[in-house]
Amino acid sequence: MSAPKTLPLANEDALNHSRSVQMRIRDKIVAAGGWISFEQFMHLALYAPGLGYYSSGATKLGSAGDFVTAPEISPLFGRAVAQQIKQIIHCMSTPDLLEFGAGSGKLALDILLELERSNALPRKYYILDVSAELRSRQQALLAEHAPHLTAIIEWLEQIPPRFSGVMLANEVLDAMPVHSIVWHSNAAFERGVAWENEQFVWQNRPILSAELRAMAETLSSLINLGGSSHPYFSEINLNARYFMRSLSDILQQGVILLIDYGFGRNEYYHPQRSEGTLMCHYRHHTHGDPFYLPGLQDITSHVDFSAITQTVENTHLELGGYTTQAHFLINCGITDILAQTSAEDLTHYLPQANQLHRLISPAEMGELFKAIAFVKDFPEPLMGFHRGDMSRML
Numbered sequence: 001m002s003a004p005k006t007l008p009l010a011n012e013d014a015l016n017h018s019r020s021v022q023m024r025i026r027d028k029i030v031a032a033g034g035w036i037s038f039e040q041f042m043h044l045a046l047y048a049p050g051l052g053y054y055s056s057g058a059t060k061l062g063s064a065g066d067f068v069t070a071p072e073i074s075p076l077f078g079r080a081v082a083q084q085i086k087q088i089i090h091c092m093s094t095p096d097l098l099e100f101g102a103g104s105g106k107l108a109l110d111i112l113l114e115l116e117r118s119n120a121l122p123r124k125y126y127i128l129d130v131s132a133e134l135r136s137r138q139q140a141l142l143a144e145h146a147p148h149l150t151a152i153i154e155w156l157e158q159i160p161p162r163f164s165g166v167m168l169a170n171e172v173l174d175a176m177p178v179h180s181i182v183w184h185s186n187a188a189f190e191r192g193v194a195w196e197n198e199q200f201v202w203q204n205r206p207i208l209s210a211e212l213r214a215m216a217e218t219l220s221s222l223i224n225l226g227g228s229s230h231p232y233f234s235e236i237n238l239n240a241r242y243f244m245r246s247l248s249d250i251l252q253q254g255v256i257l258l259i260d261y262g263f264g265r266n267e268y269y270h271p272q273r274s275e276g277t278l279m280c281h282y283r284h285h286t287h288g289d290p291f292y293l294p295g296l297q298d299i300t301s302h303v304d305f306s307a308i309t310q311t312v313e314n315t316h317l318e319l320g321g322y323t324t325q326a327h328f329l330i331n332c333g334i335t336d337i338l339a340q341t342s343a344e345d346l347t348h349y350l351p352q353a354n355q356l357h358r359l360i361s362p363a364e365m366g367e368l369f370k371a372i373a374f375v376k377d378f379p380e381p382l383m384g385f386h387r388g389d390m391s392r393m394l
Ligand SMILES: C[S@@+](CC[C@H](N)C(=O)[O-])C[C@H]1O[C@@H](n2cnc3c(N)ncnc32)[C@H](O)[C@@H]1O
Pocket: 054, 061, 069, 070, 071, 072, 100, 101, 102, 103, 104, 107, 128, 129, 130, 131, 134, 169, 170, 171, 172, 175, 176, 243
């Protein structure tokens, strides 16, 4: 799918930057013999040091960037998430927090300020982000708005060997590079990227990785091509699985809380979702062409929450809950938090009511986004999953 012609134009500097990213990827393709997997392409386009979308200097999140996440929409989001964290912290002796992919740092800020208001600060708030550029933005934001809390905030370079407390990731799994697969004529192929006529082109190859091939074969029955002559495109996120395995290995006691957009497997690989879930975000426009201006746009895919859950089956983790973002936030008391502002105070109340609508409306983020939790040695049912259980969809 090519990008629509109506996308905003990039300036000269941005175009030069994108050209450098394009050349870096082209060189990798040439060095690899003419083809790289889409997973490698996405990794380079998003995370090539100093060049990739998340590794270079442009503003990405918020109204001045390319897309808006829940913490950027409203502090109500972080304040509600903090209620769930507070419940967990109260049940543990020396809990820490570890946030992955903290973006602008806004979620960390809102959570920390809310926990402070409730006298429930953790021992440490760790942040681990693969983007050095975003880490600098997080440090600047937290130093400006919560200078008295910086002593408990620490940035990590890698996943620690052991952890007790709450691990949190909002919209991180969707940013992990995925493999692109096409099922056609009862066979599955890996979609990769080649360089032809001065541009990137899709090129299919047999699937060489045994793990990927086994997964593509398992999914064939769901996709149910039957006699259809149309190809079926979709994604498999092995990196999210490896990430979950790492988290399950290190968690001694506590909770992993993940919020992201996606579905259970039957919906993800529904026969009618034949174009897959790849999405690109450029200056608040969404389209489906991952080759458009590499380095200047975000590339994402939806999360297969069944795959995430299967990854931790047969480990010491248990599913702590799976529900929509709307149910999760309402269970955490987001409407009570809004009610702390008087409805007669229109100047403050109306913008927040509007933000709440964006977070929980089924037409906006409320249903597409899900919250999922995994627990280890945690004694209580989690408040965020009290109503609206959807674990049968996994
Ligand atoms: C879509 S942004 C979400 C930012 C933030 N959580 C929010 O909700 O606004 C994705 C973030 O995940 C980070 N990221 C991607 N893969 C990661 C990984 N494997 N470990 C840690 N951070 C990662 C990116 O650098 C970026 O900060």
